[in-house]
Structure formats: structure tokens, C-alpha cells
Amino acid sequence: MPSDPLLRWLCLGCGFSYDEALGLPEHGIPPGTRWRDIPEDWACPDCGTPKHAFEMVQLPYASEAEASGLVP
Amino acid sequence: MTETFVIRAAERGFDRLTAKDNPTYVSGHPDGFITRHSSFNFHEYQSGRAGFGHIRVFGDEVFTGAGTGYSMHPHHNFIICAFVLDGRLTHLNTLGHIDELGRDDFYAFSAGSGGQHCEVNIRADNMNAIYLWMVPDALYHQPGYQLGHFDRATQGNRLVQLIGPEPGAIPIPQQIRVSRLITDQAGIFEYHPASPAHGVYTFVVEGEAACEDLVLRRRDSAGITGAETIRIETGAGPADLLLVETAM
Numbered sequence: 001m002p003s004d005p006l007l008r009w010l011c012l013g014c015g016f017s018y019d020e021a022l023g024l025p026e027h028g029i030p031p032g033t034r035w036r037d038i039p040e041d042w043a044c045p046d047c048g049t050p051k052h053a054f055e056m057v058q059l060p061y062a063s064e065a066e067a068s069g070l071v072p
Numbered sequence: 073m074t075e076t077f078v079i080r081a082a083e084r085g086f087d088r089l090t091a092k093d094n095p096t097y098v099s100g101h102p103d104g105f106i107t108r109h110s111s112f113n114f115h116e117y118q119s120g121r122a123g124f125g126h127i128r129v130f131g132d133e134v135f136t137g138a139g140t141g142y143s144m145h146p147h148h149n150f151i152i153c154a155f156v157l158d159g160r161l162t163h164l165n166t167l168g169h170i171d172e173l174g175r176d177d178f179y180a181f182s183a184g185s186g187g188q189h190c191e192v193n194i195r196a197d198n199m200n201a202i203y204l205w206m207v208p209d210a211l212y213h214q215p216g217y218q219l220g221h222f223d224r225a226t227q228g229n230r231l232v233q234l235i236g237p238e239p240g241a242i243p244i245p246q247q248i249r250v251s252r253l254i255t256d257q258a259g260i261f262e263y264h265p266a267s268p269a270h271g272v273y274t275f276v277v278e279g280e281a282a283c284e285d286l287v288l289r290r291r292d293s294a295g296i297t298g299a300e301t302i303r304i305e306t307g308a309g310p311a312d313l314l315l316v317e318t319a320m
Binding site for chain 2: 008010011012014015016017046047055057059060061062063064065
């Protein structure tokens with residue numbers, strides 16, 4: 001069944017990243033949780049920046065980028 | 073086709089932070105304060121443009137009052153640079169460094185998979201620095217930190233790359249190059265982006281200069297995208313410019 005790709009989001013206050021594929025199990029958010037399903041009053045666990053000040057980013061992990069040769 | 077925007081000094085976002093109002097974030101005496109003039113936007117925190125290419129923050133900050141600064145706080149992913157213009161900045165980080173940076177010193181901190189740092193002015197004189205935050209090319213790089221210094225005696229009256237791939241510059245994991253031009257004589261300088269598709273953000277720290285046909289005065293800035301060459305003309309008086317080239 002086709003589905004939207006899982007996305008990654010970056011906190012503009014500190015750079016903390018939220019990955020929909022990974023969730024944040026240590027903060028009660030299971031893997032696979034979509035950004036839109038996280039409550040609007042949720043804030044960055046590291047710096048308290050509100051959810052709406054996160055930016056969606058299309059970035060690989062450095063380990064993936066190295067494996068694909070994208071980063072020298 | 074080139075695209076251009078101009079941000080005049082007075083059009084920048086402004087914020088004033090105190091230890092009294094932000095006791096966990098801002099260090100120092102309750103009467104100390106940080107002023108932050110921002111060219112770009114942190115969403116609701118500041119006004120202005122949302123960013124430029126991979127740049128998210130270009131902040132002109134002054135720490136006033138001994139002990140004033142940012143208490144130890146965490147970062148991931150962002151590449152953070154500070155270019156000290158005046159005074160002294162004490163910088164501690166979890167990569168194991170404790171440095172005091174003076175005028176023309178700068179650092180590049182790639183937070184990558186995570187790190188913490190603390191930045192404080194421990195002196196009685198004000199500390200003024202330009203802060204630059206950039207989105208990296210990948211998440212969770214191995215954290216990195218390097219110091220650099222611009223040497224007025226040998227690097228004046230030419231464009232000098234501070235951050236980027238050139239020998240002597242600090243490499244970072246993003247298609248960004250930061251250069252500085254300090255002049256004390258009239259001159260014409262041509263900046264060549266690595267690609268015409270890149271944007272170049274030119275900020276006048278001191279003095280004035282013409283960037284293409286735009287006259288920029290102290291703390292004015294301009295972003296130009298789509299140019300093969302950016303022409304900068306300085307006058308006889310002293311001028312100090314920072315140029316940030318970014319992939320878009």
C-alpha cells in the first residue's frame with residue numbers, strides 16, 4: 001500500500017531532529033508517529049522550542065550519506 | 073537572472089535577552105543583557121527573512137556586563153560560527169575546549185550528533201560577535217570544532233576565505249563559504265561563487281561599500297543569487313565586510 005514517505009524535522013532553536021521513522025520512544029512517541037500527529041503544544045525536549053518552530057528537512061544521516069558517497 | 077534583496081541595519085530583527093527574564097538560558101548578573109540584531113528569522117522569535125540558502129541565523133550580538141552570555145546548552149546538527157568583532161568571548165564546549173576569543177578570532181562548531189557549549193563575556197567591556205547558524209548537509213555528523221583567526225597585518229585588502237574548502241580555511245559539512253574583506257584603501261574586488269546558482273550574502277561590519285550597484289553602509293547587507301561574479305567596491309576609508317556564499 002503506497003504511503004507518504006516518513007519525514008525528518010529540525011528544531012530551529014537548537015538543531016534537535018525528529019525522525020518520523022524513529023519517533024522518540026524515550027519521550028513516549030512510538031516509531032512511525034507522523035509529525036502532524038504530535039500535539040501542537042509539544043516542545044523540543046532539549047530546548048523547549050515550540051513544535052511550530054521546527055523545519056522539515058530532507059537530509060540523510062551522515063552514516064547514510066557516507067555509505068552512498070554523497071559526503072566525501 | 074540575478075535576484076537581490078537588501079536588509080538595512082535598522083530593518084533587522086531586534087531582541088534583548090536578560091538573565092532576569094531567561095535565567096536558565098542567559099548567564100550573568102540580572103542587570104546584564106544580550107542584544108541581538110538578526111538578519112534572518114527564527115520563526116516567532118525574530119522578524120525578517122526566514123533564511124537564505126542554508127543560513128538560518130545571522131545575528132549581530134552584544135554581551136553587556138561581566139558574566140553575561142549563554143549558559144551551557146545543547147545543540148545537534150547545526151553548524152554554528154561566531155566571529156568576534158570586539159571584546160572577548162569565552163567559549164567552553166563538550167568537545168573539551170575552553171577558549172577565549174578576541175577580535176578577529178572565530179570558531180566553527182558543527183554540533184552533529186550532539187554537543188553542549190557555553191559562551192560568556194567574562195570581561196567588563198562589551199563583547200560583539202556575528203553569529204552564523206547553518207543547516208548541515210547531513211544529520212548526525214561527528215561533532216567538530218575549530219578555531220580560526222583573521223590577520224589584519226597580512227590579510228588586508230583582499231578577499232580571504234575563513235570557512236570553506238580553501239587551504240587555511242575551516243572546512244564544514246555544507247556548501248558554504250565565509251569570506252572576509254577588510255580594506256583601508258579604495259579598491260574593486262570580484263567575488264566568484266563556486267556556482268552561479270549559489271547565493272552570496274554580503275554584510276558590512278564597518279565602513280561602507282558598493283556591492284554591485286547597491287551602496288551598503290555599516291551593518292547593511294545584501295543577498296544576491298544567480299550571479300557569476302559579485303563586484304565589491306570600497307572607498308578610501310576603512311571597510312570591513314563578511315560574505316557568506318551558500319548553495320540554495
